[in-house]
Amino acid sequence: MGNAAIDLIIRIKNGYLAKRETITLSYTRFGEEVVSKLMKLGYIKDFQITGDKIKAIEVTLLYKDGEPAISDVSIYSKPGRRYYTSYRHLKPVVSGIGVSIISTSKGILTNKEARKIKTGGELLFNIW
Numbered sequence: 001m002g003n004a005a006i007d008l009i010i011r012i013k014n015g016y017l018a019k020r021e022t023i024t025l026s027y028t029r030f031g032e033e034v035v036s037k038l039m040k041l042g043y044i045k046d047f048q049i050t051g052d053k054i055k056a057i058e059v060t061l062l063y064k065d066g067e068p069a070i071s072d073v074s075i076y077s078k079p080g081r082r083y084y085t086s087y088r089h090l091k092p093v094v095s096g097i098g099v100s101i102i103s104t105s106k107g108i109l110t111n112k113e114a115r116k117i118k119t120g121g122e123l124l125f126n127i128w
Contacts, residue, residue, distance in 0.1 A: 004030050005103070005124040009073050012044065015061055016068035027055035033108045034101065034124075035059060041099060041110070043069050043127060074126040086120040098128025 015023035035047045045062040062069040076083040090111040100111035104121030
């Protein structure tokens with residue numbers, strides 16, 4: 001799971017750095033969940049699943065007054081080192097401006113959602 005999340009968020013960040021309108025990611029259900037959560041949080045404009053046999057996720061990037069919606073990303077879980085955390089150890093990101101994305105048994109959650117339902121999991125990345 002960690003590999004897919006790292007690849008996905010770095011591709012989105014690089015798309016913003018290159019000032020692209022859209023980017024294409026390889027499709028996974030996990031990737032679709034993460035992209036869906038990022039859309040609900042307002043970090044991307046929209047996404048759609050394309051292709052029949054070989055699916056892809058086409059992400060439309062969001063710019064606010066010419067500035068990217070994502071200013072930076074901090075990755076925690078890596079292929080060689082998984083980073084698991086309890087809901088008690090989840091802290092606000094950049095004084096509450098950003099969010100942590102966590103893979104839990106209840107699906108992909110933000111740090112606020114995970115604390116609310118008292119569940120921990122694999123801390124994938126912080127985004128702001």
